[in-house]
Amino acid sequence: MALLVFLVLLICGNAANGQFERMFQQNIMDKPPDTGKILIQSELKTETLEMPEDCAKKAITGDSLVFDYEVLLNGKVVEDSHNTGEEGATEKQPLMVVTGKGAVIPGLEFGVLGMCVGEKRKVIIPPHLAFGEKGVPGVIPENAEVTFVVTLLEIIPKSWGEWYVDIVWSACYLAFIGGIFVLMAQGIQEKRKALRREAKKAQRYRE
Structure with missing residues (x-):
C-alpha cells in the first residue's frame, strides 16, 4: 500500500x-515580502470609473486578464501601458494578470476580480498588499500606498490543460x-x- x-x-x-x-x-513583478499574509479584500479601496452596458461575464480566479493600466503614487503616474520602464519599448504593452497564481502583488490580483471587459476601475492598495517595506528601488518608495487604474481588455478563461492539472x-x-x-x-x-x-x-x- x-x-x-x-x-x-x-x-x-x-x-x-x-x-x-x-x-x-x-x-x-517580484513577489512582495508580505504575500504570505491573509488577504482581506475590505482593505482595498476600489472605484468603478467606467462600466460597459454588457457585463455578462466577470473575471474569476483562474482567468488570465489583459489590462491597460496606470500606476500612480500620490496622484502622479509613475508607469503605464505606454511607459513600462523597458528600454526601447515604444508600443503599448498591456499587463496580463494570471489570477490565483500569485504572479502580481496581492492587492492587484484580488482588486481586479469581478471586472467585466471594458470596465475601468481604480484600485487603491495599502503598502502591505502592494510592494511592502522595500518598495521598488527607483520607482516605488518604501511603505507606499499604490493606486492602479486598470481597464480590462480581455478575459482569457482557464485552459483545459490548467483545469486538467487542477x-x-x-x-x-x-x-x-x-x-x-x-x-x-x-x-x-x-x-x-x-x-x-x-x-x-x-x-x-x-x-
Whole structure:
C-alpha cells in the first residue's frame, strides 16, 4: 500500500511539473515580502470609473486578464501601458494578470476580480498588499500606498490543460489522504491481530 501511495504521488508530480514551470515563468513583478499574509479584500479601496452596458461575464480566479493600466503614487503616474520602464519599448504593452497564481502583488490580483471587459476601475492598495517595506528601488518608495487604474481588455478563461492539472492535483490530494487512512487502518488491524494471537498463546499456556 505504501508503494501505491508513492507511485500516485510520483505520477501526480510528473503531470503537474510542466504547469508549475510555466506558472513561475509568467511572473510579471517580484513577489512582495508580505504575500504570505491573509488577504482581506475590505482593505482595498476600489472605484468603478467606467462600466460597459454588457457585463455578462466577470473575471474569476483562474482567468488570465489583459489590462491597460496606470500606476500612480500620490496622484502622479509613475508607469503605464505606454511607459513600462523597458528600454526601447515604444508600443503599448498591456499587463496580463494570471489570477490565483500569485504572479502580481496581492492587492492587484484580488482588486481586479469581478471586472467585466471594458470596465475601468481604480484600485487603491495599502503598502502591505502592494510592494511592502522595500518598495521598488527607483520607482516605488518604501511603505507606499499604490493606486492602479486598470481597464480590462480581455478575459482569457482557464485552459483545459490548467483545469486538467487542477483536477489531477485534487485527485492526488484525495488519493494521498485516503492512502494515509488506509495505512492507519491496516496498522490498527495488524495490532489487533497481534493482540489476539498473544491472547490465544497466553490462553494455551494457562490450559
